[in-house]
């Protein structure tokens with residue numbers, strides 16, 4: 125990430141400035157009431173149900189956007205787009221600039237991106253894009269392509285494998301460090317190469333769902349290069365994208381790393397945006413591999429997995445980032461990390477075993493070290509709902525306050541003391 129003072133796009137804006145910008149953007153979109161538009165199968169929200177003259181809307185730019193209902197179909201960082209929604213598409217473009225340049229260190233004009241429905245879509249979009257790239261550029265046969273990801277990877281990667289009919293191998297990780305087992309990776313790659321795999325799609329995690337662990341994309345790159353295989357690396361930063369690159373100092377999970385070609389983020393996780401707000405980012409020249417030329421009635425290139433999508437979601441991300449600004453966001457992250465540190469301190473006092481990446485706000489406790497009843501009482505999430513849990517996780521979000529964490533560790537401490545004396 126850039127130094128905070130050299131951010132180019134991600135600057136704090138006060139609510140009045142945000143309101144003025146969003147109102148101007150909405151005015152630049154089609155006005156269904158005053159402009160004749162007989163052909164587009166869209167309109168603002170039904171005015172009988174969603175009254176658009178309600179006085180509070182004046183001061184609520186996100187709700188104004190919801191009511192006006194802009195459709196951001198397509199991708200707005202390349203080619204043409206539907207001009208009816210050009211005003212708010214520009215706001216989405218600004219979000220993509222903030223993320224690619226200011227958080228993930230990309231050079232200007234070197235990337236594409238769009239607001240996807242979530243992390244699942246963005247991950248599938250990545251696998252789809254690389255599968256087609258290998259087919260288009262190298263005449264790869266689908267059976268020569270392999271999808272590689274750690275055993276802690278989100279199940280959306282299994283969905284991608286199933287949908288796109290690409291073989292998926294799961295790489296084991298060390299039980300305690302959650303780091304990829306490099307010997308096992310080497311072994312899997314050898315086996316698959318011997319079976320004819322030549323093209324590898326890697327999903328490398330920036331914050332796994334259950335542990336918040338961070339994979340090293342260079343580990344994959346090194347092993348695959350040693351085997352002389354052609355590969356592309358996608359980062360699944362659905363959970364960690366709005367935290368890890370901002371607090372980690374020097375890191376290799378962004379576009380400064382030449383091995384990294386694309387990134388998933390979810391604004392509806394750490395950023396607390398409304399659901400339906402994932403993000404897909406990729407280096408320029410890649411997304412064209414999923415161009416659907418049959419989409420002729422849509423103006424612009426249809427190169428996204430989803431079709432119609434709400435422009436209001438992009439506005440929500442923009443508003444959250446602009447409200448905090450980079451310093452305000454860092455302050456919020458540090459509060460969450462501080463709470464996580466405190467909880468870990470108390471777990472250490474009890475001698476309870478857990479995994480926690482020091483720059484992440486997830487604590488994953490060994491199930492043997494705590495009673496299931498306590499997990500239930502405090503709403504910890506188990507790694508499986510199918511039989512006995514191995515792990516329970518705490519995700520320190522905004523609503524998880526120190527008092528709640530302390531109440532939990534106090535009870536856990538009492539349990540541990542009692543266990544010791546028995």
Ligand SMILES: Cc1ncc(COP(=O)(O)O)c(C=O)c1O
Nearest residue numbers: 242243244278332333362363390
């Ligand atoms: C690491 C990771 N990737 C992808 C996803 C899928 O995200 P979504 O539920 O937004 O589709 C999740 C969801 O928990 C996740 O944790």
